[in-house]
Amino acid sequence: MTSFIPCTTITPTSNSSSYNAATQERPLNSNTRSSSRPKRNIGSHTKYWKNGKTLKIAMYDASAEAIAAVKEAASEWLPYVNLKFEFINGEIGDIRIFLNPPDGVQSSAIGTDALIDDIGGTDELRRGPSMFLKWVPGDSRFKYVVMHEFGHALGAEHAHQHPDSAIPWNAENTYKYCIQHYGWSKSVVDKNILPLPRNDQHTYIPYDGDSVMHYEIIPEWTTDNWAQSETWAISDGDIAIMRMAYPKD
Numbered sequence: 001m002t003s004f005i006p007c008t009t010i011t012p013t014s015n016s017s018s019y020n021a022a023t024q025e026r027p028l029n030s031n032t033r034s035s036s037r038p039k040r041n042i043g044s045h046t047k048y049w050k051n052g053k054t055l056k057i058a059m060y061d062a063s064a065e066a067i068a069a070v071k072e073a074a075s076e077w078l079p080y081v082n083l084k085f086e087f088i089n090g091e092i093g094d095i096r097i098f099l100n101p102p103d104g105v106q107s108s109a110i111g112t113d114a115l116i117d118d119i120g121g122t123d124e125l126r127r128g129p130s131m132f133l134k135w136v137p138g139d140s141r142f143k144y145v146v147m148h149e150f151g152h153a154l155g156a157e158h159a160h161q162h163p164d165s166a167i168p169w170n171a172e173n174t175y176k177y178c179i180q181h182y183g184w185s186k187s188v189v190d191k192n193i194l195p196l197p198r199n200d201q202h203t204y205i206p207y208d209g210d211s212v213m214h215y216e217i218i219p220e221w222t223t224d225n226w227a228q229s230e231t232w233a234i235s236d237g238d239i240a241i242m243r244m245a246y247p248k249d
């Protein structure tokens with residue numbers, strides 16, 4: 001059994017504001033494969049930042065030690081993306097990190113969803129945090145969590161939700177386990193654990209069980225006691241996705 005609550009992605013309540021934020025930032029996020037196809041597939045868009053962008057990353061009330069730990073872990077992505085990170089003080093940034101949320105849940109918005117929120121709309125002065133991290137000095141898992149949440153912040157989804165994963169899910173038991181241990185509703189489980197429906201507008205790279213975007217899978221969620229632990233490093237598959245999303249010329 002896991003001793004922590006797994007990551008949840010922050011889902012926008014409006015898919016159309018997610019689509020608008022994504023396509024304003026980077027028109028190719030619309031993902032329409034044919035120009036004659038009407039834009040009816042809202043929900044199939046990607047959420048990557050403009051290639052070459054310097055992302056401003058704001059951390060609220062963080063100690064110098066916590067900021068250094070986040071910087072070090074997040075920077076593991078930098079060799080594979082055509083982006084720069086600029087860590088800034090205050091609460092205004094493309095990515096806004098709040099440390100130690102009261103509920104202890106670590107989470108992030110996916111890519112350009114950080115440009116919207118339920119309170120502030122597109123008003124950058126009023127946007128809430130787009131990432132929550134639980135900072136405990138000396139926690140050996142913290143670096144993995146930061147790399148995972150920054151993977152979301154750069155636009156990556158959960159690897160274990162790939163429609164082609166060979167994970168023998170037991171959906172009923174997963175729902176039961178998650179309501180008992182985390183208080184998660186079925187819809188939170190569907191959004192964060194179980195396979196996402198295949199979308200023919202997406203370009204899929206092969207399923208990658210070694211991805212830093214993959215949860216630990218515990219036997220309570222599968223048939224035949226199938227299980228897999230976390231990989232605390234960026235995988236070849238993660239690198240391939242980020243190179244495709246943010247090519248360096």
Ligand SMILES: [Zn+2]
Nearest residue numbers: 007008009158
């Ligand atoms: Zn996650």
